[in-house]
Amino acid sequence: MPEYCVTGGTGFIAANLIKALLERGHTVRTTVRDPGDVEKVGFLRELNGARERLKIFKADLMVEGSFDEAIQGVFGVYHTASPVLVPNDNNVKAILIDPCIKGTLNVMKSCSKATSVKRIVLTSSCSAIRYHYNVQQISPLNESHWSDLEYCKHYNLWYAYSKTIGEKEAWRIAKENGKDLVVVNPSL
Ligand SMILES: NC(=O)c1ccc[n+]([C@@H]2O[C@H](COP(=O)([O-])OP(=O)(O)OC[C@H]3O[C@@H](n4cnc5c(N)ncnc54)[C@H](OP(=O)(O)O)[C@@H]3O)[C@@H](O)[C@H]2O)c1
Numbered sequence: 001m002p003e004y005c006v007t008g009g010t011g012f013i014a015a016n017l018i019k020a021l022l023e024r025g026h027t028v029r030t031t032v033r034d035p036g037d038v039e040k041v042g043f044l045r046e047l048n049g050a051r052e053r054l055k056i057f058k059a060d061l062m063v064e065g066s067f068d069e070a071i072q073g074v075f076g077v078y079h080t081a082s083p084v085l086v087p088n089d090n091n092v093k094a095i096l097i098d099p100c101i102k103g104t105l106n107v108m109k110s111c112s113k114a115t116s117v118k119r120i121v122l123t124s125s126c127s128a129i130r131y132h133y134n135v136q137q138i139s140p141l142n143e144s145h146w147s148d149l150e151y152c153k154h155y156n157l158w159y160a161y162s163k164t165i166g167e168k169e170a171w172r173i174a175k176e177n178g179k180d181l182v183v184v185n186p187s188l
Helices: 012-023 038-045 092-113 149-154 158-177
Strands: 004-007 028-032 054-058 076-079 119-123 180-184
Touching: 004 012, 012 028, 012 038, 028 038, 038 054, 076 092, 092 119, 092 158, 119 158, 149 158, 158 180
Parallel strands: 004 028, 004 076, 028 054, 076 119, 119 180
Antiparallel strands: none
């Protein structure tokens, strides 16, 4: 059975992915910022199959190379870790923009180094697609559409701004390194 890595295991989408993969019999690696934080991470160890087939690694989006160990040797990577709440203070760059963009770059670089990795699934967002000044004229939206970064800046849409750049960077690195990337763009 192929082994998978899911980044940001404490997250809502990641935890459900881990559960589904374990239930299908896969061995799963996941990354969290603090494996010793029982309150946040403990529920993962209780999942069916986790005792035998779940390995938890420490990794931070802002630390270059931090995902190398968790990703080296797996067949596929689900990259979900990302700040989701939008801070309403001046720290938006440090709290949201940098972890989203630099974190995606870090994870993609770790995937590129790992010859074992055959497919990467990135959780982007519909917000990487839908923000334009003239959105009504270009509906319906499809894979060719990207949110307008100038529009995002004008309306302080920093989550959309970060997800748009993060996804573009992921496609760039995947192309440069010949990696098979799949992106999902969920709404809420
Ligand atoms: N849920 C939705 O409706 C939705 C819709 C569209 C797109 N998405 C995208 O789907 C992905 C997962 O969303 P979610 O709703 O599952 O989010 P979530 O529950 O808030 O989980 C986010 C995860 O990212 C981790 N994280 C945040 N900053 C980090 C950092 N600096 N280093 C390492 N890990 C960090 C968090 O770890 P900690 O627990 O340590 O904070 C957490 O595990 C995100 O990329 C999000 O943008 C979600």
